Amino acid sequence: MDDRPIALRVNANRLRGRFDALAAIGATGNGGVHRPALGAEHLRARRWFLDEARAVGLRTSVDGAGNHSATLPCGPANAPTLLLGSHLDSVRNGGRFDGALGVLAALETLQVVKEADLALKTNLEAIDFTDEEGTHLGFLGSLAFTGAITATDLHHPGGDPHAFQEALANAGLTEKSILGAQRDPSTIAGYLELHIEQGNRLNTSSHDIAVVTSVVGLRRQKITYIGRADHAGTISMNDRRDAGQGAAALIISSRRLVMAEFPDSVVNTGVTRFLPGAMNVVPERAQLTLEFRAPRLRDLKQLGAALKDLAHAEARERELAVEIEEVDGIQPVQMDARVQAAVAAAAERLGLRQKQMTSGAGHDAQVMAKICPAGMIFVPSVDGFSHSAREFTKWEDCMNGANVLLQAAVVGI
Numbered sequence: 001m002d003d004r005p006i007a008l009r010v011n012a013n014r015l016r017g018r019f020d021a022l023a024a025i026g027a028t029g030n031g032g033v034h035r036p037a038l039g040a041e042h043l044r045a046r047r048w049f050l051d052e053a054r055a056v057g058l059r060t061s062v063d064g065a066g067n068h069s070a071t072l073p074c075g076p077a078n079a080p081t082l083l084l085g086s087h088l089d090s091v092r093n094g095g096r097f098d099g100a101l102g103v104l105a106a107l108e109t110l111q112v113v114k115e116a117d118l119a120l121k122t123n124l125e126a127i128d129f130t131d132e133e134g135t136h137l138g139f140l141g142s143l144a145f146t147g148a149i150t151a152t153d154l155h156h157p158g159g160d161p162h163a164f165q166e167a168l169a170n171a172g173l174t175e176k177s178i179l180g181a182q183r184d185p186s187t188i189a190g191y192l193e194l195h196i197e198q199g200n201r202l203n204t205s206s207h208d209i210a211v212v213t214s215v216v217g218l219r220r221q222k223i224t225y226i227g228r229a230d231h232a233g234t235i236s237m238n239d240r241r242d243a244g245q246g247a248a249a250l251i252i253s254s255r256r257l258v259m260a261e262f263p264d265s266v267v268n269t270g271v272t273r274f275l276p277g278a279m280n281v282v283p284e285r286a287q288l289t290l291e292f293r294a295p296r297l298r299d300l301k302q303l304g305a306a307l308k309d310l311a312h313a314e315a316r317e318r319e320l321a322v323e324i325e326e327v328d329g330i331q332p333v334q335m336d337a338r339v340q341a342a343v344a345a346a347a348e349r350l351g352l353r354q355k356q357m358t359s360g361a362g363h364d365a366q367v368m369a370k371i372c373p374a375g376m377i378f379v380p381s382v383d384g385f386s387h388s389a390r391e392f393t394k395w396e397d398c399m400n401g402a403n404v405l406l407q408a409a410v411v412g413i
């Protein structure tokens with residue numbers, strides 16, 4: 001093929017200038033940003049994005065779900081569109097890299113291709129999805145884009161329903177417009193997202209970049225140990241049947257189990273409750289939740305079964321009864337093999353040290369994967385900090401990620 005696209009690189013100074021300008025919108029003064037979805041600062045960031053795109057001659061549009069896009073018709077007539085994107089919203093007092101890097105690298109990619117006047121296999125679109133972080137309804141933009149959202153979903157947002165209605169009105173969105181925002185999948189060639197890892201694995205490895213292979217799935221088990229309430233002063237240590245001991249033992253042993261036998265998975269207990277909940281009464285009931293995540297459905301099932309066995313074993317050892325309730329779950333999503341290969345080839349051409357990695361956090365790519373080939377590129381997060389002002393990625397790593405996105409886009413998937 002023509003060698004010209006292979007030699008293209010993003011303009012680091014221009015990208016840096018935009019990064020700093022965007023980070024000033026909703027800046028918290030300590031290096032972070034506060035841009036909850038559809039709030040004033042978020043809407044300002046979105047207007048700024050469209051202004052930047054227009055200023056360099058890109059077409060811009062906003063769909064019925066508020067997704068903001070810049071497009072470049074660089075493919076043949078009726079060619080499908082390769083989407084490059086992420087999100088401009090943040091969690092409350094979040095970091096300036098999460099989402100922002102991916103949107104800006106997408107915009108930069110379109111500008112570089114436009115300036116080089118390249119003809120590609122696909123058209124390009126830089127997209128900023130609405131409410132990725134779930135301030136109101138997580139993945140609202142990508143769910144609407146893929147036709148996976150219903151009126152019922154909109155009536156049951158994760159946050160306050162009144163605040164959601166007010167935010168929609170402020171942004172000029174309605175239930176009808178959101179439900180009508182679905183795009184025809186036959187017009188979409190794929191979706192590729194550059195993002196910071198938000199964990200410490202890439203940072204502590206000897207690699208520059210990661211090809212994301214999947215987004216983890218999640219399950220929860222609500223566990224209740226049942227013993228006997230007794231006077232905490234009069235019953236001897238030998239005679240008590242303390243439900244709290246079962247919960248405590250399981251918290252420790254579930255961690256050991258995952259570390260020893262499920263190295264790609266994680267488990268967490270973030271909620272416990274002892275009943276009757278008095279300092280001088282031996283706990284009769286102890287409730288805890290095990291929340292566990294794994295990259296493949298098979299691992300998720302095996303880990304779930306192993307945790308159940310463990311919960312029963314801890315109960316037997318302490319002569320407790322145990323009840324286990326499976327709560328809800330999210331299926332793991334595999335990233336498309338061709339997109340992974342395109343990202344890997346781009347990183348290879350750029351001479352970067354790359355590894356494969358599963359994403360421990362949710363992203364719009366997992367939603368997009370239902371309608372088109374989807375993939376992600378991760379760059380290292382220093383010390384793994386994210387969703388805080390301490391979030392940081394070295395500029396060199398940001399540039400590596402942006403160049404991989406550009407290279408994957410110009411060669412195509």
Ligand SMILES: [Zn+2]
Binds near residue numbers: 098099195
């Ligand atoms: Zn993000």
